[in-house]
Amino acid sequence: MNEKILCQGYQRRDGTKGIRNKVLIVFTVECSKYVCRKIAEYFQNIGEDVETIGSHSCLHNQVNIRRMLKYCTHPNVGGVLVIGHGCEYTYPSMLAKEAERSGREAAWFYQQEAGGTKKSIIRGITIVQDMLDKLKNVPRIPMYIQDLVIGGECGGSDFTSGLAGNALIGSVFDYVADHGGTAVFEELSEGIGLKDYLVSRGIDDKVKQDIANAYDKTVDFCSAYGQFSIAPGNMDGGLTTIEEKSMGAMVKSGRRPIQSVLKIAQSPTRKGVHLLDVIPDEKLEPAHFIAADPSDMLDLIAAGCHIVFLVTGRGHVVGTPVSPVVKVTGNPRTYNRMQDDIDFCAAGLLDGTESMPDMTERMLKKLRSICCGRLTNAEKMGHREGILYFNYQDPVNVPKCWQF
């Protein structure tokens, strides 16, 4: 087989391959976030790839625990330091144990036991320095499209998103699926009005039923709260209804069959395109879980995405602590205004100056260079947003429709 090498990936001991070699500092409650941030900033200032992520609440939440476990064992992550405050429900030791079991460098402590802010920061810096030294020896191994998991997300949509930016990512999804790779998309709340279309893409009867169930649950959820995924900015940009936005949004998943419906923090078990369901299975106020684009991207990353494409029409700036984010717009005005933030302009599809195959090739080139270590604009700018909101899902059973 004539396989083209994508990049030299980082070989993890659990068999996965990463495109980054990060140390992740995890806080188990808001109270230990400051110490984690300070340690990370020390290393960020000297150009090391050290990031923070964590849970903000004293209480714990099953979905959040599953997410954090996935970040601690993510292919892009080589080492994990978990710092707790000392009285929260989430156990830093349990997160560190799973990270260690997956072959990552791992350590943990409580800041109460370490002696407070200053001593914790010094202790953390010592631990992370040691991890970074060890991560220099992580073997490099050829990585192919088959090893890659990509994610697609849109944020700040306008009329160009469906016509250009998402259409381009749909074409990239098709390429990745056709070459044995894996791609994940979500935003069922932006699939409203498209049940028949989405169900028709299920690979078999079971997946079709899963898609239908997840769709019905989403409509119930949005109807119950009167909150559909269309906001004033979208309307200003020319989108009038959720149905119109939906069609534009779903274009980014390409045209290949949907292999499965994933719950949050579940990994695809086969190659191809997968739909991620982020809607709670149980009744929950939307403010508790509907966050924003960075949190949605972190859910894609909890499914294992090495890299996420964020399509925007109105403009976007965000990144994530775990995986690079490639921002794409089809709106030439937005690109000209926000070139420091946006990585790729897809406007050529609208004015006819670039064909879809040519633009797809240009994007794949970009993808390869980012996999090889070239920084995205979000990484250059130091964007690392993402708050983990509570959610309630059962990863085993298919979602049931809500009863009202």
Place this chain on the structure above:
Amino acid sequence: MKKMDQICYIVHETDNVATAMEDVTAGDIKLTGENKNRKGEMIALQQIPFGHKVALCDMEEGDQILKYGVCIGIATKKIRKGMHVHLHNMKSAYDFRSAQLDPVTVHAKDIEYKMY
């Protein structure tokens, strides 16, 4: 100097709206994209902001608005060919709330910004 064509883009051949590729002023527009069911030129009756939709035919209240070849909403009043199609004359078939937003500012009218 000859005025540049004002372009409106049709996504799917069955669509009854096209998308303005720039801020369109009332007057002649040129239709691009999947335009084989339409004459290449028509007249915009009013201003169509960048990215917004223009009606390609007369529509009655209750008619489906078609874009991407799918129904993206329902006309809430009579719409004449060449008119701007947006929140003031169409609504979602699902999202009852967005139809109540202020059509100009698109602000929600059911949330008050008021201090007590």
